[in-house]
Amino acid sequence: MLQPSFTAVFSLLFLCWVLVPLAESAVGVNWGTLSSHRLKPSTVVDLLRDNRISKVKLFEADPDVLKALMGSGIQVVVGIPNEMLSLLGSSSVAADFWVRQNVSAYITKGGADIRYVAVGNEPFLTNYNGQFANLVMPAVTNIQQSLVKANLAGYVKIVVPCNADAYESSGGLPSQGVFRSELTQIMTQLVQFLNSNGSPFVVNIYPFLSLYDNGDFPQDYAFFQGTSHAVTDGSNVYTNAFDGNYDTLVAALGKLGYNQVPIVIGEIGWPSDGAVGANITAARVFNQGLVYHIASNKGTPLRPNSPPMDVYLFGLLDEGAKSTLPGNFERHWGIFSFDGQAKYSLNLGLGNKELRNARNVEYLPSRWCVAKPSSDLTNVVNHMKIACSVADCTTLNYGGSCNEIGEKGNISYAFNSYYQLRMQDSQSCEFDGLGMVTFLDPSVGDCHFLVGVIDKGLNSSASQTTYQWWVLVLFLTLHWSFLLSM
Numbered sequence: 001m002l003q004p005s006f007t008a009v010f011s012l013l014f015l016c017w018v019l020v021p022l023a024e025s026a027v028g029v030n031w032g033t034l035s036s037h038r039l040k041p042s043t044v045v046d047l048l049r050d051n052r053i054s055k056v057k058l059f060e061a062d063p064d065v066l067k068a069l070m071g072s073g074i075q076v077v078v079g080i081p082n083e084m085l086s087l088l089g090s091s092s093v094a095a096d097f098w099v100r101q102n103v104s105a106y107i108t109k110g111g112a113d114i115r116y117v118a119v120g121n122e123p124f125l126t127n128y129n130g131q132f133a134n135l136v137m138p139a140v141t142n143i144q145q146s147l148v149k150a151n152l153a154g155y156v157k158i159v160v161p162c163n164a165d166a167y168e169s170s171g172g173l174p175s176q177g178v179f180r181s182e183l184t185q186i187m188t189q190l191v192q193f194l195n196s197n198g199s200p201f202v203v204n205i206y207p208f209l210s211l212y213d214n215g216d217f218p219q220d221y222a223f224f225q226g227t228s229h230a231v232t233d234g235s236n237v238y239t240n241a242f243d244g245n246y247d248t249l250v251a252a253l254g255k256l257g258y259n260q261v262p263i264v265i266g267e268i269g270w271p272s273d274g275a276v277g278a279n280i281t282a283a284r285v286f287n288q289g290l291v292y293h294i295a296s297n298k299g300t301p302l303r304p305n306s307p308p309m310d311v312y313l314f315g316l317l318d319e320g321a322k323s324t325l326p327g328n329f330e331r332h333w334g335i336f337s338f339d340g341q342a343k344y345s346l347n348l349g350l351g352n353k354e355l356r357n358a359r360n361v362e363y364l365p366s367r368w369c370v371a372k373p374s375s376d377l378t379n380v381v382n383h384m385k386i387a388c389s390v391a392d393c394t395t396l397n398y399g400g401s402c403n404e405i406g407e408k409g410n411i412s413y414a415f416n417s418y419y420q421l422r423m424q425d426s427q428s429c430e431f432d433g434l435g436m437v438t439f440l441d442p443s444v445g446d447c448h449f450l451v452g453v454i455d456k457g458l459n460s461s462a463s464q465t466t467y468q469w470w471v472l473v474l475f476l477t478l479h480w481s482f483l484l485s486m
Contacts, residue, residue: 006142028313043358050359079121082128088143095143095146135194136160159264175233260443270287278399286481294307364452369428370415370442390421391418415434416442
């Protein structure tokens with residue numbers, strides 16, 4: 001279990017913030033929207049501005065989100081889901097339509113400041129077994145041509161966010177970094193394109209996952225306060241996993257002949273719940289250490305005095321509707337909870353010494369659904385399964401913040417999560433007579449029983465992606481029908 005001396009470490013880091021002026025930081029955030037309790041996009045944009053966050057990365061082209069960002073001055077990365085790569089790569093007409101609808105429509109005077117289009121998200125991930133790998137470059141080519149036609153290619157750059165498993169080091173040393181053998185040809189084409197068009201290489205690095213997936217991984221190496229497990233690579237010494245991973249990519253790029261391609265960290269962070277090692281203290285220490293490490297401008301052994309040009313924290317808000325296939329921690333990456341409340345003190349180096357909460361959040365009434373004290377709970381298992389199959393119960397799992405509240409507490413937590421998801425519908429607290437509504441907050445210690453928000457913004461991102469997909473298909477159908485009728 002993670003038990004470094006976080007209090008001492010955080011005190012030391014705090015002194016660093018006071019004594020060492022932070023350089024102008026390139027810290028942004030990922031704004032994911034796979035949430036069961038969504039804030040209005042305008043509320044989130046206000047949250048970004050109040051915290052002086054000037055860069056945001058989106059995973060899809062959500063119309064309402066892009067409209068909310070118009071006139072905000074926030075630089076935007078807009079994403080294309082992997083599921084759209086095939087269509088966009090096989091049809092220049094579809095690519096033109098996508099750019100027109102999702103980029104050109106918002107880049108107007110006083111519009112959204114879209115700087116990048118992210119073609120796919122981790123399309124080379126090993127778990128995809130090559131499903132998207134060969135679709136990337138055709139989609140990149142068509143989208144680039146569409147940007148040229150729209151006279152946007154000089155301003156809007158194309159990037160392809162890659163997972164860190166796109167490269168490897170057989171000896172475990174950063175200097176031996178190479179791209180996976182099956183990706184060498186594609187990566188050569190991609191990096192040539194990026195270099196020719198002045199685009200950075202975007203990579204997602206997660207030291208937490210290295211620790212979570214490998215019980216032998218030294219926990220202090222995952223953080224930034226020094227380690228007793230330093231990695232020596234020739235004359236270079238690595239004291240944290242981030243630098244080691246980053247330089248493995250630098251070496252891989254160098255072996256392709258592109259030593260100086262700029263690098264952007266597309267995703268990096270630490271979850272605050274849902275697993276052993278995922279907690280508020282660890283998340284705070286990691287993220288604060290990361291910000292200071294980047295702001296110090298020290299760079300890495302292979303790129304001294306040259307830190308990443310941008311770093312996007314993952315993520316802005318917790319996403320209670322994310323898949324838990326990688327782990328129950330997946331729903332707890334936010335530096336803010338789902339309702340825009342800061343989980344911990346964090347100085348992003350952007351002018352504020354700590355995070356500021358979302359303003360004007362409208363909550364549902366202060367009431368909760370809990371298990372009746374006098375109920376026979378012997379038949380409650382099925383009700384819990386139903387509730388947790390829909391609502392988020394990940395904090396109840398081993399290592400979670402609600403793991404030790406007892407059987408009845410677990411039942412009440414599951415009931416309440418479902419009740420809030422259903423917007424406190426009275427029937428959603430029945431559970432065959434086992435549930436009851438209370439006006440007394442049942443939260444226990446660090447285990448917080450949530451109250452939902454009434455300003456739910458939109459449908460889920462999955463629904464938005466499906467919507468965009470069908471709009472594209474409909475457009476192409478009409479286009480082809482018109483051509484055939486001529």
